[in-house]
Amino acid sequence: MSPRLTALxxxxxxxxxxxxxVTVALLVGVWLVFFALFIAVDPGGAAGFATLFTAFTLVVIGYLEYSHLETIERFADATPVAPSDEPELYRTVTKVAALLSVPVPMVALADRDAPEAMAVGFRSETVHLVLSRGTLEALETADELEAVIAHELAHVRNRDAMVMTAVSTPVVLAGGLRSRIESMEEPGVLILIVGPLWFVSSALWVVGRTITARLSRARERVADRAAAEATGSPAALASALRRLDGEIADTPNRDLRAVSGVSSLSILPLEPRELEKVMLGPRGDVEPSFWWLRKRLHRLERRLFGSHPPTEERLAALSSLERERSGR
Structure with missing residues (x-):
């Protein structure tokens, strides 16, 4: 195993x-808030009541968060297609699946210009490979398409969807608790509870999301390397990433916002690189308040919470891998 892969x-x-x-800290933080509340009422039973209310709160938040998740195919607006409808595409998918020793996935096509490519599903036997028409049109060679498919099926082989869902649980719970507290219009006396809960959940949401993003970036790098090794051509994946990155840069922000719900799952982030600046005032010549600060916060958010490494870093890693292979 190479030193680079060992470090990843x-x-x-x-x-x-x-x-x-973070998970333990979330549990302890919520428990301490309830314990501080109940100890003033019943010192003897405070620990038991705090444990019961902590478990109840997190179970309810978890249920509300996960029960409202829609399928990714619906987010991506993708429709499954049969092998008879796309025989050439299925031949390519079948070939790549054999290279990576994973079952051949069902292919779903999204009728969108934004370059989407993602593998959806927890179990390898039920995975859907979602590709947009924009992706198929942007890639100019069969090798580039194979490389993109190999990247997504490498995620399937590594069970990344299952891993990322599992490790994201504390972030989902903390974010759900935080958002529901913020939606309370007049908490009244409950501010004694929800105030500390908001602070705990917000702090752990930021920390947890930062760590989750770091893990996601590492798994993207591993999938890049696995795809390059399976197809035997790091240059093909680099070329595909370069083309898709260019397509994303040329995609209008309104179209990117429409696919933002699946951005973290796609081969490249489907998000505007910079905030869209909308001028205000009757003549449209007034800059939004604190625009300089909002731009910097947006860049900081991308740096902390970005689910993918910068494309330039991925291209450099693939170039290095290409040199390693040519030097053998």
């Missing part, structure tokens, strides 16, 4: 351990 695995292990710490 070490980073992923560190991220998982850090997220385990």
């Amino acid at each position: 695995h070490a980073r992923m292990v560190a991220a998982v351990l850090a997220l385990a710490f």
